[in-house]
Amino acid sequence: MNWNSLAPEDLLRACIEGGEPAWEEFLRRFQPVIAGTVARCARRFGDTGAGLIDDLVQEAFLKICANRCRVLREFQPQAPDAIFGFLKTVAFNITLDHFRGGMAEKRGSGQRDTALDAYAESAIAGSEGLPQAEREIVLREIDENLPPDTSPRDRRIFWLYYRHGMTSRAIAEIPGLGLTQKGVESVIQRMTGHVRERLGPSKIEPPKGKSSSGTF
Amino acid sequence: MVSMMDSERDPLERLAGSPRTGPGPGCPSPEELASVAAGLASAERRDSLLEHASRCDSCGAVLRGLIEDFSEQPDPQTLQSLRTSGPAWQHEMARCMTKASRPKQPVPIRSWLARVAAVVIALGGGWIAWITWFASNPEHLLAEAYTRQRPFEYRVPGAAYAPVRQERGALGSSFTKPRALLEAEDEIAGALEKDPDSAKALELRARAEMIEHDPERAIETVKHALERKPDDPGLQADLGMAYALRAQSRPDRAVDYAYAIDNLEKSRRIKPNSPETVFNLALVYEQMNSVDDAIREWDEYLKLDRSGPWHDEAQRRLTELESKKNSAGKP
Numbered sequence A: 001m002n003w004n005s006l007a008p009e010d011l012l013r014a015c016i017e018g019g020e021p022a023w024e025e026f027l028r029r030f031q032p033v034i035a036g037t038v039a040r041c042a043r044r045f046g047d048t049g050a051g052l053i054d055d056l057v058q059e060a061f062l063k064i065c066a067n068r069c070r071v072l073r074e075f076q077p078q079a080p081d082a083i084f085g086f087l088k089t090v091a092f093n094i095t096l097d098h099f100r101g102g103m104a105e106k107r108g109s110g111q112r113d114t115a116l117d118a119y120a121e122s123a124i125a126g127s128e129g130l131p132q133a134e135r136e137i138v139l140r141e142i143d144e145n146l147p148p149d150t151s152p153r154d155r156r157i158f159w160l161y162y163r164h165g166m167t168s169r170a171i172a173e174i175p176g177l178g179l180t181q182k183g184v185e186s187v188i189q190r191m192t193g194h195v196r197e198r199l200g201p202s203k204i205e206p207p208k209g210k211s212s213s214g215t216f
Numbered sequence B: 001m002v003s004m005m006d007s008e009r010d011p012l013e014r015l016a017g018s019p020r021t022g023p024g025p026g027c028p029s030p031e032e033l034a035s036v037a038a039g040l041a042s043a044e045r046r047d048s049l050l051e052h053a054s055r056c057d058s059c060g061a062v063l064r065g066l067i068e069d070f071s072e073q074p075d076p077q078t079l080q081s082l083r084t085s086g087p088a089w090q091h092e093m094a095r096c097m098t099k100a101s102r103p104k105q106p107v108p109i110r111s112w113l114a115r116v117a118a119v120v121i122a123l124g125g126g127w128i129a130w131i132t133w134f135a136s137n138p139e140h141l142l143a144e145a146y147t148r149q150r151p152f153e154y155r156v157p158g159a160a161y162a163p164v165r166q167e168r169g170a171l172g173s174s175f176t177k178p179r180a181l182l183e184a185e186d187e188i189a190g191a192l193e194k195d196p197d198s199a200k201a202l203e204l205r206a207r208a209e210m211i212e213h214d215p216e217r218a219i220e221t222v223k224h225a226l227e228r229k230p231d232d233p234g235l236q237a238d239l240g241m242a243y244a245l246r247a248q249s250r251p252d253r254a255v256d257y258a259y260a261i262d263n264l265e266k267s268r269r270i271k272p273n274s275p276e277t278v279f280n281l282a283l284v285y286e287q288m289n290s291v292d293d294a295i296r297e298w299d300e301y302l303k304l305d306r307s308g309p310w311h312d313e314a315q316r317r318l319t320e321l322e323s324k325k326n327s328a329g330k331p
Helices: A008-016 A020-043 A050-074 A082-105 A112-122 A132-144 A152-162 A168-173 A183-200 B004-009 B031-039 B043-055 B059-069 B076-080 B087-101 B114-124 B126-136 B136-151 B179-194 B199-211 B215-228 B233-249 B255-270 B277-289 B291-304 B309-329
Strands: none
Touching: A008 A020, A008 A050, A008 A082, A008 B087, A020 A050, A020 A082, A020 B059, A020 B076, A020 B087, A050 A082, A050 B087, A050 B179, A082 A112, A082 B031, A082 B059, A112 B059, A132 A183, A152 A168, A152 A183, A152 B043, A152 B059, A168 A183, A168 B059, A183 B309, B031 B043, B031 B059, B043 B059, B136 B179, B136 B199, B179 B199, B199 B215, B199 B233, B215 B233, B233 B255, B233 B277, B277 B291, B277 B309, B291 B309
16 A cells, blocks of 8 residues: 555544554654644743653654544544644643643642743743733723724734734634735734724834735 | 834834733633644634634733744754654554554463463552552543643542633533543443443543533433432532532523532531532632631631642632621721
8 A cells, every 4th residue: 555645534544443554654744743843832941852852752642542542533634634733732732731740840839830821921022012001001992993893803813913913924824714914914904004093103003024924 | 124113112013022911710721722723623613712812911822822833844954853753763653553553452371381470460560550540540530630721610529739720611622631531531431331320430420521511411410320329428519519510601500509509518418528528618609709608618628628739729719708808898
């Protein structure tokens, strides 16, 4: 059998049935997906050591085949490439759990999920932010001045862009959102224009320079 | 590009750089946010999670990190440096995974030497068996699953402390469930296959249902178990917790708090020193805004549990209630 050309769902089925060549192909095909996600997630905690990444990759594969591949048996792909997202999620969970364990040991059983806090902190834009009180006021003012006919989706896009600093490309990459990067940019530009009109040009500038492609 | 001066003047551009508060009790788990980034959430759930994340500082930042981490291509140099990228490791791992994925076959013992070895292993490995049993005991697994994601405020017997992580609808697909929960469900399902009326298995199934935010079903399951063991204090306490959870999830079912108290009190009459029962009772009174009763129960709890994180949480709740009571008494 030509394992290389097997569709992901057929490969999963062959793995669940316990064929060694199927698992060889599974590892060859998906180890980069798992290792890549583990490495990027671990980097957020300042750990880029190959030893740790290898350990977590191994743990991910062991989790996949635990209980006679229960997670694979129960996985019901909704799209042809869903397995990629599924494995990335396995890798992310294992990495986050690893750092949760480490941080709990260091700091005792505190109330907060310090690993998750660290992950969130690492994702925040490096630029200087507004003081908390001023930020709350600005957020409220903007919210009240968004175009009244804005769809819930466009509102989300606007806040993901400004409040969380996501790029238009990153927003367009959210699965199921249904917009290209250009589409996202156009939503943001339209809404920013409206808000600027309502609040005055001196207060709010249009979103130049945060598009990933630099074409905004 | 926006110049530094522009950026300093423009508050909109500076919203994203502000410091973040941690997740709140109603925030989804990171595993759920990951399911959005991975395209695994249903359209309805995805929209609801995106709505939350777009307005929540903590979840928005986590989602941003996830989208970045899931969409970037792996760095070829990093991959090359990994042992797990090599064919030798992958070959060995494939063998392990093949073994693990096949149903276990009974191994025939052919020689007397093998029989002796089997006896020695059986005797010498008794403690390993005990540890294995402990690790696969569904009650311990459920307690572990609860601690991993403490999905509600009420205490599950035997579970270690954890802060509340989420309050509703967070354990959708089997994938977002903690592994311990999946394993526990496997064991419980096996036990119920053998004896569908086993009170113990039904009790554990009800706990799993509560962890999965299904108090409605949990109530039915515990009631079924109580038919077999009507005076079991553990079952009474579980039924009380299930009622409390249903009351919390359905505003039209506030009456369930009364049932919760009734069942928790029944449990306490049979087993007076169960810290979990008293903890949950105090919480139910809190939910009912019955401040004096809640203060009395927290006091009672602190006598049963003298130290540790559960004690600290009880102490904190007691202090808050006392200050609430004092401020309400002021003119």
